[in-house]
Amino acid sequence: MHILDIYIISDSLGETGALVAKAAISQFTTQDYSIKRFPYIHTLDELKAILEKASIKQNTIVIYTLVKSILADYTKEYTDEMGILAIDIMNPIIDALQEKIGTPPVREAGIIRKLDDDYFSRVEAIEFAVKYDDGKDPEGLENAELVLIGVSRTSKTPLSMYLGNRNIKVANVPLVIEIPPPKALFEIPSTKIIGLTNNAENLNRIRGERLKALGLGRGSSYATFERILDELEYAEKIMKKIGCPIIDVSNKAIEETAELILTLASKNSIDFNIQ
Structure with a gap:
């Protein structure tokens, strides 16, 4: 049984969250963990089902890269209420950039992949x-x-x-x-x-x-x-x-x-x- 379940939730591929999680976990000697990626989450119903699974687990961390405000806000509210440790990777950076740049973000999922294409x-x-x-x-x-x-x-x-x-x-x-x-x-x-x-x-x-x-x-x-x-x-x-x-x-x-x-x-x- 894994002592740690890391849930990666994204409205795109979830690669960013997974890479950050792997980079962080590599700083520890433990191998007793699992990373579960949930990509292309676009509706609240999909998100709720995943978060409910996470809440059942004994030792879970939720890492999310949700650029859509409604999904990111719901994740924060739910994890705070259920006492789940959750880390929002994208939005603090987006908010800081918005403050400095002075214009709102497009809030479009997967836009970096579009640029790569x-x-x-x-x-x-x-x-x-x-x-x-x-x-x-x-x-x-x-x-x-x-x-x-x-x-x-x-x-x-x-x-x-x-x-x-x-x-x-x-x-x-x-x-x-x-x-x-x-x-x-x-x-x-x-x-x-x-x-x-x-x-x-x-x-x-x-x-x-x-x-x-x-x-x-x-x-x-x-x-x-x-x-x-x-x-x-x-x-x-x-x-x-x-x-x-x-x-x-x-x-x-x-x-x-x-x-x-x-x-x-x-x-x-x-x-x-x-x-």
Whole structure:
């Protein structure tokens, strides 16, 4: 028989209460205890049933993380009346923060888990952008929420990462004269495709700097005006064939282009879970 029963009562998972209880009990040598977690308690009837069980026990501690005032207040009243040792972990801290911040709390159960879900969703979107960057795997086009296409050095990768950080799954495909675009590009809805372009002067400068950084000479056709003009003409034909909107990224910051992309997507009735 356990000499100590620790009841963890929460209107969310009860992880906080359980972690605090385990951290505290670890300071004692006794192993004769049990921790019983009661998560997702949202009604007084559920709460009353648990507290009645606790009152029957000989040696019980109630630890509660109830953010809803009606539940927290009832727990305090009941445990005081029945002589049950009870510890409210959340509300003293919430009350202190309210006094300092000057605004009332939302009193929403499980909100920290919601924030965690948002974080992991954002990480997933960024990983998606990495996996389907630069046309690595055309199969990702079907699952992408947005697809960016354009010639080299039109900010496809940084835009994919930026939008991924906004919780949007983006794939990008380079348009190269010698390589036919993937068939999937013509099979997905054109409304989720955005074409990116740049003026020839900018591309000439950017590509020249890129070659210099790689230790290559500017003589490569990659940075010549003739090659760049041919690529831009080729890319424009594909974009017109697809029927997608085209954004000129010349002299635009990544953030500015991203907002234009989101505006176009909104006009096409694409609803993102933007964070």
